[in-house]
Amino acid sequence: MACDAWDRYDEARESLARDGIVVGGRQAALRPHPAIAIERDNRVIFARLISQLALDGEPSEIDPNLRAARRSTRPHPMVKRSSRIPRINAEISEEAAQAFKKALEIRDHREAQLANGDHCQGAGSCSSCDEYERLVALVDTALNIQPQELSPIDVFDAPAPPMWKDRQKEDWDRARAQHVALAKAAGIAPRQKGLLTDGCRAQANIRWIERYGKYPDGLFVGKPFRLHEFQRDIIRGIYGDPAYWRAVDAALRKKGLAA
Numbered sequence: 001m002a003c004d005a006w007d008r009y010d011e012a013r014e015s016l017a018r019d020g021i022v023v024g025g026r027q028a029a030l031r032p033h034p035a036i037a038i039e040r041d042n043r044v045i046f047a048r049l050i051s052q053l054a055l056d057g058e059p060s061e062i063d064p065n066l067r068a069a070r071r072s073t074r075p076h077p078m079v080k081r082s083s084r085i086p087r088i089n090a091e092i093s094e095e096a097a098q099a100f101k102k103a104l105e106i107r108d109h110r111e112a113q114l115a116n117g118d119h120c121q122g123a124g125s126c127s128s129c130d131e132y133e134r135l136v137a138l139v140d141t142a143l144n145i146q147p148q149e150l151s152p153i154d155v156f157d158a159p160a161p162p163m164w165k166d167r168q169k170e171d172w173d174r175a176r177a178q179h180v181a182l183a184k185a186a187g188i189a190p191r192q193k194g195l196l197t198d199g200c201r202a203q204a205n206i207r208w209i210e211r212y213g214k215y216p217d218g219l220f221v222g223k224p225f226r227l228h229e230f231q232r233d234i235i236r237g238i239y240g241d242p243a244y245w246r247a248v249d250a251a252l253r254k255k256g257l258a259a
Helices: 002-019 034-053 064-073 077-083 094-115 127-142 166-186 201-212 229-239 243-255
Strands: 022-025 028-032
Touching: 002 034, 002 229, 028 034, 034 243, 094 127, 094 166, 094 201, 201 229
Parallel strands: none
Antiparallel strands: 022 028
């Protein structure tokens, strides 16, 4: 839905650039171009949907009233602190340990595809990508990893990227501890070095969308959602530009919409 909204927004912008902001003349009175409303509405829809995903935390500047409303719905601080303790299963099944080992062997292939759509056809069309995501699902289910959390397969035995926010570093530390425990159970050494893309929030968000997104209807219903390369570029651009969140925040506050 977010990608559809962006497409409509982009089409409306192109129409306005081509036709101008007013239409009519001579026989008809001048009036605002219909694309103005389409551009405005779809920009807000896109910002709202992206913010609801909470892919990269909240914007740096939030309306005080909105911030207070959010605090009222958050768990008690003691609950938050306890959730930050690395969660490691005391007993890891042989099935999960072996799935972890096999996933690491083909992880580079999947990550290369997420970074470059020409590498292979991707999830849903590539047997290696599909097998990798199947193994990730098996491990995450065994360890009760939630969709909003990093998989222990997505990290390595080293500190979190220094540019990440504290909450993201805590999630990395939990996944890192599980990575080490799984490696021990599988009888292999934990990975000490990762990929260049492992510290990239855009790569993590693209990975999340294609891992958990499914087509809701149509010809490909139920199959993994595959982003087009131009859609991936939009995400890379968003998370490479901190000013984006300030624009999202301004649009939401103007419309009175919750982030």
